[in-house]
Amino acid sequence: MSETGPGQVRRSSTRLDSYVDRYAARTQGMTASEIRALFSVASRPEVVSLAGGMPNISGLPLDVVGKAVSTLVRDHGAVAMQYGSGQGDPRLREQICDVMRLEGVEAHPDDVVVTVGSQQAVDLVTRIFCDPGDVVICEAPSYVGALGVFRAYEVDVVHAEMDRHGLVPDALRQAIAATRAAGKRIKFLYTIPNYHNPAGVSLSPERRAEVLEICREADILILEDNPYGLLGFGDEPHRALRADEAEGVIYLGSFSKTFAPGFRVGWALAPHAVREKLVLAQESATLCPPSFSQMVVSAYLESHDWQGQVKEFREMYRERRDALLEALEDMMPPTASWTVPDGGFYVWLTLPEGLDAKAMLPRAVTARVAYVPGTAFYADGFGARSMRLSYCYPTPERIREGVRRLVGVIEEELELHQTFGTAGRPGVGRGYESPNTDLT
Amino acid sequence: MSETGPGQVRRSSTRLDSYVDRYAARTQGMTASEIRALFSVASRPEVVSLAGGMPNISGLPLDVVGKAVSTLVRDHGAVAMQYGSGQGDPRLREQICDVMRLEGVEAHPDDVVVTVGSQQAVDLVTRIFCDPGDVVICEAPSYVGALGVFRAYEVDVVHAEMDRHGLVPDALRQAIAATRAAGKRIKFLYTIPNYHNPAGVSLSPERRAEVLEICREADILILEDNPYGLLGFGDEPHRALRADEAEGVIYLGSFSKTFAPGFRVGWALAPHAVREKLVLAQESATLCPPSFSQMVVSAYLESHDWQGQVKEFREMYRERRDALLEALEDMMPPTASWTVPDGGFYVWLTLPEGLDAKAMLPRAVTARVAYVPGTAFYADGFGARSMRLSYCYPTPERIREGVRRLVGVIEEELELHQTFGTAGRPGVGRGYESPNTDLT
Numbered sequence: 001m002s003e004t005g006p007g008q009v010r011r012s013s014t015r016l017d018s019y020v021d022r023y024a025a026r027t028q029g030m031t032a033s034e035i036r037a038l039f040s041v042a043s044r045p046e047v048v049s050l051a052g053g054m055p056n057i058s059g060l061p062l063d064v065v066g067k068a069v070s071t072l073v074r075d076h077g078a079v080a081m082q083y084g085s086g087q088g089d090p091r092l093r094e095q096i097c098d099v100m101r102l103e104g105v106e107a108h109p110d111d112v113v114v115t116v117g118s119q120q121a122v123d124l125v126t127r128i129f130c131d132p133g134d135v136v137i138c139e140a141p142s143y144v145g146a147l148g149v150f151r152a153y154e155v156d157v158v159h160a161e162m163d164r165h166g167l168v169p170d171a172l173r174q175a176i177a178a179t180r181a182a183g184k185r186i187k188f189l190y191t192i193p194n195y196h197n198p199a200g201v202s203l204s205p206e207r208r209a210e211v212l213e214i215c216r217e218a219d220i221l222i223l224e225d226n227p228y229g230l231l232g233f234g235d236e237p238h239r240a241l242r243a244d245e246a247e248g249v250i251y252l253g254s255f256s257k258t259f260a261p262g263f264r265v266g267w268a269l270a271p272h273a274v275r276e277k278l279v280l281a282q283e284s285a286t287l288c289p290p291s292f293s294q295m296v297v298s299a300y301l302e303s304h305d306w307q308g309q310v311k312e313f314r315e316m317y318r319e320r321r322d323a324l325l326e327a328l329e330d331m332m333p334p335t336a337s338w339t340v341p342d343g344g345f346y347v348w349l350t351l352p353e354g355l356d357a358k359a360m361l362p363r364a365v366t367a368r369v370a371y372v373p374g375t376a377f378y379a380d381g382f383g384a385r386s387m388r389l390s391y392c393y394p395t396p397e398r399i400r401e402g403v404r405r406l407v408g409v410i411e412e413e414l415e416l417h418q419t420f421g422t423a424g425r426p427g428v429g430r431g432y433e434s435p436n437t438d439l440t
Numbered sequence: 441m442s443e444t445g446p447g448q449v450r451r452s453s454t455r456l457d458s459y460v461d462r463y464a465a466r467t468q469g470m471t472a473s474e475i476r477a478l479f480s481v482a483s484r485p486e487v488v489s490l491a492g493g494m495p496n497i498s499g500l501p502l503d504v505v506g507k508a509v510s511t512l513v514r515d516h517g518a519v520a521m522q523y524g525s526g527q528g529d530p531r532l533r534e535q536i537c538d539v540m541r542l543e544g545v546e547a548h549p550d551d552v553v554v555t556v557g558s559q560q561a562v563d564l565v566t567r568i569f570c571d572p573g574d575v576v577i578c579e580a581p582s583y584v585g586a587l588g589v590f591r592a593y594e595v596d597v598v599h600a601e602m603d604r605h606g607l608v609p610d611a612l613r614q615a616i617a618a619t620r621a622a623g624k625r626i627k628f629l630y631t632i633p634n635y636h637n638p639a640g641v642s643l644s645p646e647r648r649a650e651v652l653e654i655c656r657e658a659d660i661l662i663l664e665d666n667p668y669g670l671l672g673f674g675d676e677p678h679r680a681l682r683a684d685e686a687e688g689v690i691y692l693g694s695f696s697k698t699f700a701p702g703f704r705v706g707w708a709l710a711p712h713a714v715r716e717k718l719v720l721a722q723e724s725a726t727l728c729p730p731s732f733s734q735m736v737v738s739a740y741l742e743s744h745d746w747q748g749q750v751k752e753f754r755e756m757y758r759e760r761r762d763a764l765l766e767a768l769e770d771m772m773p774p775t776a777s778w779t780v781p782d783g784g785f786y787v788w789l790t791l792p793e794g795l796d797a798k799a800m801l802p803r804a805v806t807a808r809v810a811y812v813p814g815t816a817f818y819a820d821g822f823g824a825r826s827m828r829l830s831y832c833y834p835t836p837e838r839i840r841e842g843v844r845r846l847v848g849v850i851e852e853e854l855e856l857h858q859t860f861g862t863a864g865r866p867g868v869g870r871g872y873e874s875p876n877t878d879l880t
Contacts (some may be wrong), residue, residue, distance in 0.1 A: 019713060022569060024571045027567075060521065065517060066517070069510060070507075081703065082497060083702065116556055117727055128466075129459075148723070151724075152567075261523045261731075262520050262732045273457030274459055281470055284470060285556075285725070286560045292733060293703075
């Protein structure tokens, strides 16, 4: 067996996949998301990206973080750089309980599991609950990263409609009934009650009680994903579903938007028996989450007015939301419609009839504006007429410029559409019955 | 739906698992490892723990790390705290290629995927390749954390014997033939060629070529797990399997032992098509590995004589290995036997006939010494007469004291055994045919 040089390695390995018939069945479901394919284009500086969901962390006090981190290394380096508990740092889990208390959640640190971002929490919950063919009920539309996890575990997603007040209780009832009538097993409802990604709406207080009641009666676990909960534009955070139901809800939280995503620190709060399984799953997946990241987050929470910082983030994001909504009001054709978020990062926009957001994307990128087509947020091909617009990262000026470019593209599309119709245009004609048109 | 107080939450949630009939089939395979149950006991200061595999990082220069980290925050904080690429930091992937070159591996950074410790790499490789019922061939014994992953993916482990020169080629041939004759599908060979955990042996150079040849002929992928590769006590690192076979080997590495485990930075080097699947799996599992951790590791490699530090680690571990081997020579009864590692952290000890390491453990812990019973390292109940002794963490003095205590327990057991025989003693009588008795 002779040594293979690097050139040869590259040549032989890039051409074909000799393992193609050996992958697990689940690997068929792992495909590059529409968002991912966009990133390389959207990150070019001349493009106004309304596509990404990156938080704007330029306001973070680097001096405070730098000091917290060097103190951590000096005073606790040997612990911070060592293996830790599979469940996560005990002090951080106490602080996480303090954070959740702001949304009405009373919990014990022993029921918290720290995860590598809340993405990993979605993965671990799905791992312990879902066999191939099991059903998870999701809002329509739903978070692209969660849909990717469900696909990777060969889960069948059943969507339930939303409107401007969030998940529609009757749609949830129907989804449960239809799924059970089809003889399928529902493992949980995956829901983002606050400042929904991508829909930009929040579940109303009345509906929170109703959704909890429906799931309790139907004996369905709720996976409450809440990365944006403290980034509301109102006076008080919305009350978490978990605040009113401890046994039937797994709550997921994250420091990615209230502090910074680069540490990858999220968590799951789960009923005690489920928490035990999550710890075993975490140990199998990573042995333990990174001690160093956790202790940096803990030191930051301890040493800084982090709630003051979150207030600054909220004001910054509100200004950007206002810029986006004003630009849409000023420039969009009257047949387009969109949601009005009361927090978070996203507006869901529905195009005039006859247009297709996915088909239009290359022309938009040519016009130097990017967004995510609505189909990315559906497991079933719906959403073609819609798109997600993110206002979190670009400045208000850039947002207005982005909308100006987007409107230019839409008007050209409308003109083409009125002249030639949709016949023969790739992608057009799918998804018009999408429930997302009810969102606005 | 009324608010539930924290007291009530705890009471209702700790008693029973109302979700017991809802978990996925794979969750049955997630059980607390024998090592894990030990940790709470073994970490008491009065116990000499020869159980854990924690590296001794007390020699790390905290001033260097502290300075690297605060410079990182000051100069690159906005990037280090932001989301990164799912594949991992490009600069770090270049440095990883430099590290692997020390073991003869020529690779391109584009074929490296950064993982949350190499544990996550085992998880992701298994995720993309293994359906329930698929077979992975493992050495006997094998790494407990990998066996846990295989169990969690409902993989059937088939063990192949080792001796003092590592995996026995004929045993590998037989395992392949027997598995295929039984109509089962082999997805890969999982092997730790260097300073094996737990066996403490290394694959000889002649056998490396032979194992590669067997797997090439049988068209079987090799998963080469190499966390200890740079911690050998000889002059030069062993040559990696991957150095002589690029297309048939996935190589896993880690900074947990050469730098520090608390950052959880490991990696997989894979054939290009497999690497693409691994990135998709990583994005689904965590979106991306922690940017901050990666950039700290990168800055440490850049700013410090890390190879000089590894040399110091090697000398420290060699001194501890010598202390353990000398103590075993001096004190162990002649009917016990053990392996002589040329690197890494572990010695595999086989007890005199008639003794059972698992049954003996409570008595050992009472005598204030801890080890991991051999059964933890087998998927099939073998290993009862053996144990793993770790010399990585305790000082040489503590190691000698630990062996003294252990020998006291063994001698008492031998006396009991000679007086009463093994009849009726719990656990005794299993595993005597274990292949591990060939290891010594």
